[in-house]
Every structure is written in C-alpha cells, then in structure tokens.
Amino acid sequence: MKECVGMLLAGGEGKRLGELTHHLAKPAVPFGGKYRIIDFTLSNCTNSGISTLGVLTQYSPLELNKHIGNGKPWDIDKQSGVTVLSPYTAKTGGDWYSGTADAIYQNIHFINQFDPEYVLVISGDHIYQMDYQKMLEQHKETNADATISVIEVPWDDASRFGILNVSDNLRIFEFEEKPKNPQSNLASMGIYIFTWSKLKAYLLEDAQNKVSSHDFGKDLIPAMLDDTQRLFAYRFNGYWKDVGTIQSYWEANMDLLDENLGLISNHKKWRVYTQDSNLPPQYIGRTATVSNSLINSGCFIHGTIENSILFKNVRVEQGSTVRQSIIHPGVRIGENCKLNRVIVMENTVVPEGTTIEIDEFQEPFVINQETLGGMLTPAGGESK
Amino acid sequence: MKKMIGLINLDHEYHVFNELTYFRNSASIPFGGRYRMIDFTLSNMVNSNINEVAIFARNKYRSLLDHLGTGENWDLDRRNGGLFILPPDWNDPSDRSQGDLRFFHNNRDYFHRSQSDYVLISGSQFVSNSDYKDAFKYHLEQEADVTLITTDVKQLLPEHYPYFRVEANQKGQVTEITNDQSNSELFTGVYIINKDLLMKLVDECIAYHKDNFFVCGVKDKLADLKIQRYEHSGYSAFINSIESFYRQNMNLLEEDNYRDLFFGNNLIRTKISSNPPVKYRKGSEVKHSLLANGCVVDGRVEESILFRGVSVHPGATVKNSIIMQRCTIEEGVHLENVILDKDVHVSKGQKIIGSKEKPYVVAKRQVI
Numbered sequence: 164m165k166e167c168v169g170m171l172l173a174g175g176e177g178k179r180l181g182e183l184t185h186h187l188a189k190p191a192v193p194f195g196g197k198y199r200i201i202d203f204t205l206s207n208c209t210n211s212g213i214s215t216l217g218v219l220t221q222y223s224p225l226e227l228n229k230h231i232g233n234g235k236p237w238d239i240d241k242q243s244g245v246t247v248l249s250p251y252t253a254k255t256g257g258d259w260y261s262g263t264a265d266a267i268y269q270n271i272h273f274i275n276q277f278d279p280e281y282v283l284v285i286s287g288d289h290i291y292q293m294d295y296q297k298m299l300e301q302h303k304e305t306n307a308d309a310t311i312s313v314i315e316v317p318w319d320d321a322s323r324f325g326i327l328n329v330s331d332n333l334r335i336f337e338f339e340e341k342p343k344n345p346q347s348n349l350a351s352m353g354i355y356i357f358t359w360s361k362l363k364a365y366l367l368e369d370a371q372n373k374v375s376s377h378d379f380g381k382d383l384i385p386a387m388l389d390d391t392q393r394l395f396a397y398r399f400n401g402y403w404k405d406v407g408t409i410q411s412y413w414e415a416n417m418d419l420l421d422e423n424l425g426l427i428s429n430h431k432k433w434r435v436y437t438q439d440s441n442l443p444p445q446y447i448g449r450t451a452t453v454s455n456s457l458i459n460s461g462c463f464i465h466g467t468i469e470n471s472i473l474f475k476n477v478r479v480e481q482g483s484t485v486r487q488s489i490i491h492p493g494v495r496i497g498e499n500c501k502l503n504r505v506i507v508m509e510n511t512v513v514p515e516g517t518t519i520e521i522d523e524f525q526e527p528f529v530i531n532q533e534t535l536g537g538m539l540t541p542a543g544g545e546s547k
Numbered sequence: 548m549k550k551m552i553g554l555i556n557l558d559h560e561y562h563v564f565n566e567l568t569y570f571r572n573s574a575s576i577p578f579g580g581r582y583r584m585i586d587f588t589l590s591n592m593v594n595s596n597i598n599e600v601a602i603f604a605r606n607k608y609r610s611l612l613d614h615l616g617t618g619e620n621w622d623l624d625r626r627n628g629g630l631f632i633l634p635p636d637w638n639d640p641s642d643r644s645q646g647d648l649r650f651f652h653n654n655r656d657y658f659h660r661s662q663s664d665y666v667l668i669s670g671s672q673f674v675s676n677s678d679y680k681d682a683f684k685y686h687l688e689q690e691a692d693v694t695l696i697t698t699d700v701k702q703l704l705p706e707h708y709p710y711f712r713v714e715a716n717q718k719g720q721v722t723e724i725t726n727d728q729s730n731s732e733l734f735t736g737v738y739i740i741n742k743d744l745l746m747k748l749v750d751e752c753i754a755y756h757k758d759n760f761f762v763c764g765v766k767d768k769l770a771d772l773k774i775q776r777y778e779h780s781g782y783s784a785f786i787n788s789i790e791s792f793y794r795q796n797m798n799l800l801e802e803d804n805y806r807d808l809f810f811g812n813n814l815i816r817t818k819i820s821s822n823p824p825v826k827y828r829k830g831s832e833v834k835h836s837l838l839a840n841g842c843v844v845d846g847r848v849e850e851s852i853l854f855r856g857v858s859v860h861p862g863a864t865v866k867n868s869i870i871m872q873r874c875t876i877e878e879g880v881h882l883e884n885v886i887l888d889k890d891v892h893v894s895k896g897q898k899i900i901g902s903k904e905k906p907y908v909v910a911k912r913q914v915i
Binding site: 197437459 | 805815816828829840
C-alpha cells in the first residue's frame with residue numbers, strides 16, 4: 164500500500180500561449196534555459212518523496228511523453244514509479260478526458276492498484292517549489308477530507324483567481340471562481356490533497372451528473388462544500404506563477420534571473436531535475452559580453468547577451484545583441500542582429516542584420532521560422 | 548554482423564600529474580570543463596557500436612568507480628554486455644603472470660563469454676572524438692591480425708616523448724614500431740586485435756614471463772603478425788603530465804579544436820549532474836572561456852575553463868586558469884595560470900600566479 168499517490172494533470176493545451184503550444188502541450192513548453200514547465204512539478208514530487216505518480220496527458224503529448232520517458236531524471240523509474248495515463252477505450256467505450264475530475268475518474272482503477280490513503284492532485288502548468296509532505300502533514304493533522312493549497316494574491320488581482328473563503332482555523336466554507344467582489348485574497352493554486360475514499364465517492368457521483376463540467380474547482384469542490392465536508396486551506400508562502408499567457412511566460416522566465424526568488428538553487432537537497440542532454444560546456448568567445456543571464460550547455464556566444472535566457476545549442480554571432488529575450492534550443496542568431504523582448508522558438512535561424520525590438524509595454528513577441536519569414540523583407544532587412 | 552568488445556587498459560599509464568593524481572588515477576582526471584579523461588575513449592567506443600567494455604584498473608580507482616557507476620550515462624547499463632570494471636582481485640594459486648598480463652589472465656572470462664570476435668584496446672590518455680567503425684571496417688577488409696590507430700601529431704611536444712612511432716609501407720602494413728623522436732606518426736595506444744589471437748598471445752607472454760602485453764605480445768611479434776596502420780585525423784591530444792594537461796585544456800579555447808572534440812563525429816558523454824544553466828550576474832566579464840553548467844559568475848573570467856558549479860565572486864579575476872568542480876573564488880581574488888582541483892576555496896583577496904609553462908596546481912579541497 165502506498166500512503167499517497169500523485170496525479171499530475173498535464174493534458175492542457177494552454178491556448179493563450181499561442182505559437183508556443185501549437186505543437187506542444189503546455190507542460191512541455193521549454194522553460195528557464197534547460198527545463199520544461201512540468202519539470203518544476205515533477206521535481207517537487209521527487210524532492211517531497213512522492214514516488215508513485217500518474218501523469219495524465221491528452222493534448223499533443225508526443226514531446227511530453229518523450230520528455231517524461233521512464234522518469235529516470237526524477238528518480239521515478241522505480242517499480243511503482245511514473246505511469247503516463249492517456250485517454251483510452253475499453254469494452255464500455257471510451258472518451259477524451261472532459262475535465263480535470265473526469266481525468267481522475269477515468270483512472271480510478273490506476274489509483275486503486277496502490278490502495279492509497281491519500282491522493283495528491285497537481286497540474287503541470289505552474290512554476291513553484293513546494294514540499295507536498297508538509298501539506299500532507301497538515302491534511303492528516305486536521306483530519307481533512309480535502310486540503311487545497313492557497314497563496315495570498317494582491318487584492319486587486321483576486322478577482323482573476325479561484326478564491327477560497329476560510330474561517331480562522333483555515334476551514335473552507337466557500338469557493339468562488341473569479342469573484343467580482345472577493346471576500347478573501349487566498350487563491351487556490353490548483354493543488355489538492357484528498358482522502359482517497361472521499362474523493363472516490365465524489366468522483367463516482369460527479370460522473371453520473373449530466374450537467375457537471377467534471378472540474379475540480381467548478382464541480383467537485385463545491386459539491387463537497389455543499390455537503391459540509393472537512394475542507395481546509397493550506398497556506399503556501401513562496402513563489403508561484405501560472406504561466407498561462409505569453410506575458411506571464413516571459414515574466415516567469417525573467418523571474419529566474421532574480422536570485423532572491425531562489426527558483427533554481429543548486430543544492431542537492433532541492434534541485435530541479437530534467438532530461439540532461441550531456442552537451443559540452445558553453446563557449447564564450449573573445450567578443451562576447453554576458454550580463455544577468457542564464458545560458459545552457461552547447462552554446463556559442465560571440466555577441467552581447469543581457470537579461471536573457473538561452474537554452475542549449477544556441478549560437479549568437481558577433482555584433483549581435485540579445486536583450487530581455489528567451490532563446491529556445493538550437494537557435495542561430497546571425498551577425499549584427501538586435502533582439503529585445505522576444506521569444507525565439509526552437510531551431511529558428513535569425514538571419515544577419517535582423518532587428519526585432521518590442522516596446523516595454525507591449526507583450527513580448529514569439530518568433531519562429533514562419534513568423535520570421537513573414538516579418539522580414541526579402542533582403543533580410545529591418546522590420547518591426 | 549561482426550562486432551568488437553572494448554578494453555580500457557589503465558595499467559602501464561603514465562602518472563606524472565602530481566596533485567591531480569594524489570587521490571585518483573589518471574583516467575579520472577577532470578578534463579575539458581565537465582569530463583574525465585576516460586570519457587573520451589569510453590564515448591568513442593560506445594559511439595562505435597561497442598556495447599561491452601571492460602576496464603583494467605589497478606589502483607586509486609575510487610573516483611573512477613564513482614564516476615562510471617552502472618555505466619548508464621554511456622548506455623552501458625545493459626541486459627547483455629555493458630560495463631565490466633575489473634580491479635585486481637587475484638586468487639589463482641597457479642598464476643605466474645606479471646604486469647598487465649595478470650589482468651588478462653585473471654579476467655579470461657570476459658573475453659571467452661563475449662560473442663564478439665574482435666577486441667578494441669585503448670588507454671585513457673589519448674583524447675579525441677573518433678569513430679572506430681571505419682577502422683574496424685578497414686581491419687576486416689585488410690584481414691589484419693592487428694590494426695594500430697596512429698595519428699600524425701605534426702608538431703612534436705614534450706608529452707609525445709614516450710609514445711611509440713609507427714612506420715608503414717604503402718599498403719599500410721606496419722614495418723617498424725620505434726621510439727624514433729623525429730617521426731611524428733604516433734601510436735595512439737588504441738588498437739584492434741582478433742580475440743582468439745589475443746588470448747593466444749596472452750598465453751605465450753605468460754609462458755615466457757613477459758610483463759607488458761602490447762610490447763611483448765604485439766610489438767615484438769611484428770614479423771609474425773599482419774599489423775596494419777589506420778590513421779586518425781582531426782583534433783587529438785596526448786595527456787600524460789601536468790604541462791600537457793594544461794596545454795591541451797587551453798587548446799580547447801580555440802573554437803576549431805573545441806568543435807572538433809565536442810561536436811565532431813559524436814557527442815562525448817559523461818556523468819550527468821543536474822546543474823542549472825550558468826548564471827552570469829550583472830557586471831560579470833567573461834571572455835574567451837569555457838563554462839559548464841552550475842557556475843555562477845560575478846567577476847572577471849578570461850581564457851579559462853570553469854567546471855560545473857564554480858562560483859566567481861565580484862571583483863575576482865580568473866585568467867588562463869582551469870578551475871575544477873565546485874571551487875569558490877571569493878572577492879578580490881586574482882588567479883593566473885592556475886589549476887584548482889575540485890572543491891578548492893580561495894578566500895578574499897588571495898593572489899596566486901603560476902607561469903604558463905608551469906601552472907600552479909592546488910590539490911583537492913584545499914582552503915587558501
């Protein structure tokens with residue numbers, strides 16, 4: 164028997180990430196110079212000893228499945244380690260996962276194998292570092308049926324989140340999705356711990372409900388509250404960011420440059436793990452200048468890099484300047500280019516002399532070979 | 548398909564690395580920003596479709612064992628074959644073998660059990676990015692007994708002194724193996740030999756009380772064997788001393804050499820360690836250097852190689868130096884022509900300057 168089984172929801176499309184998720188599930192989007200978004204959640208599991216994990220995939224799963232592989236980088240390549248759970252057909256038919264709760268419902272038999280006491284439900288869309296064991300401890304201490312992790316958000320932003328109204332002892336009495344007049348600033352982080360027997364009962368009930376959207380936030384949690392089950396909030400104090408839009412994706416990457424946030428510390432006790440490509444050290448040339456940036460292995464730098472994040476195998480030629488930008492793996496930037504506030508997607512070749520500078524108040528611009536082709540004049544001259 | 552097995556023979560390697568080999572053998576000396584010497588030959592073997600590799604390691608192999616683990620980083624954690632680390636544990640009472648022949652004698656099983664008929668033998672001190680598939684094809688085409696991999700070093704350097712020189716006729720058959728110091732065609736220590744012949748020669752060497760397999764079993768048998776030469780071209784380095792170690796590391800700062808060695812035929816693999824990308828802080832000044840992941844740089848780094856997890860604090864200068872894993876260089880430190888072994892801590896304001904010819908070496912875990 165396993166005490167706690169993790170269920171990681173990784174099927175989201177991430178529509179608002181535009182081109183970044185055109186061929187890729189949101190959790191698989193490259194992040195932080197070396198990682199993919201899902202690595203933060205997977206590593207949280209590793210670092211908090213959640214060793215049995217189901218990863219639910221649906222939208223464009225190829226890259227994501229390849230990335231997770233047998234789970235080796237996260238130490239979950241063990242007997243009851245990681246299982247990728249995709250939608251399936253069976254004797255009784257089959258269907259896509261129609262909501263977060265439905266995805267878990269369709270995999271009840273997976274969870275039952277381990278006969279767990281608790282189930283941790285998380286998603287692969289967020290950047291944060293959290294010890295789930297501490298949350299589980301609180302769940303046990305309060306004898307809760309469900310515990311929802313919350314973070315204080317600025318009052319002005321509260322109406323953009325799912326807000327939990329709690330009593331003094333953190334017991335939840337109300338859940339409001341994007342309230343116009345929020346009564347609390349405790350936002351749900353989409354991290355749940357359930358006592359499995361309770362969750363199972365509600366999942367079975369919800370599955371019978373024809374009008375339900377089969378969503379944890381919209382259906383399951385309200386149903387549990389209606390029945391006055393014991394739901395508690397778990398306060399998390401730390402960095403947490405949903406990288407739902409291009410703007411927030413860019414911001415979260417830039418946040419990595421702020422070491423005070425400690426998002427990618429290099430301590431053995433808490434590391435972010437990922438598939439490592441075993442590439443050689445980066446080559447910094449005679450004409451290079453690098454400041455406040457993160458650069459990964461296999462890069463050749465001959466230009467100027469400022470406040471930027473460069474993934475593996477990026478080449479920046481002499482005379483080029485890259486500022487406040489995110490450069491995905493394998494990108495080539497020719498001589499005398501100027502890039503500011505852009506996100507350049509994998510393997511894009513930026514011809515020499517290209518200038519793309521985005522204003523401080525505009526959303527950063529995503530470039531790939533196609534969009535670049537449309538932007539440049541045939542001579543490869545300037546465009547904006 | 549005809550196949551080779553690999554053998555990395557660390558016996559009879561040259562050990563004049565002073566501080567760098569106090570606690571390790573030369574095969575596990577860190578090299579090139581994130582590798583160990585053995586990674587090159589090991590990766591070359593694996594990249595040449597060899598998936599059984601044995602290592603003869605006589606002493607100071609703790610760090611080597613730690614580095615190699617199960618061999619998974621080289622895809623050598625296999626159902627069949629894989630990695631065989633063979634330290635000296637010799638219990639055969641009738642054994643009268645000497646030198647590296649003791650390894651051959653006491654590990655006959657490794658050769659007998661394998662299905663392959665050919666053995667690629669190598670040391671760890673020849674650094675290159677080679678694909679031995681072509682050499683193997685040549686060996687088979689020529690129906691050779693032994694094929695020696697050689698390279699023309701063009702410019703002779705002090706480290707080349709102890710290596711054999713090879714002369715061959717127009718058909719590529721080796722006519723002489725000498726120590727002719729004017730010949731720049733060097734034997735790399737890498738050769739392909741037919742397995743049955745290898746075992747036969749091993750027996751013969753032991754019977755005649757010989758103590759060096761290559762010298763007595765191959766070189767001295769030149770007249771009786773069909774020995775071919777196969778030339779390796781492209782970047783390579785022989786590393787057998789502090790001076791050659793320093794020089795060859797620095798040579799990697801030339802982009803062509805770096806490209807040849809690391810992006811040549813195949814990737815060189817090493818132990819993975821999950822370090823984050825390099826963090827360049829505001830005001831860091833880094834020029835003409837190699838940096839491995841996990842480094843955090845505030846100060847000035849010039850013409851240097853930084854291994855994984857090195858931190859250079861504000862106002863520190865690192866010049867013409869090799870800084871190994873997890874060293875800390877505090878504020879205001881000045882390092883020039885220096886080699887710091889792993890985990891060295893250089894405290895505030897210290898100044899260490901070696902010469903280009905004789906870099907100053909600091910042993911592992913020192914606090915200065």
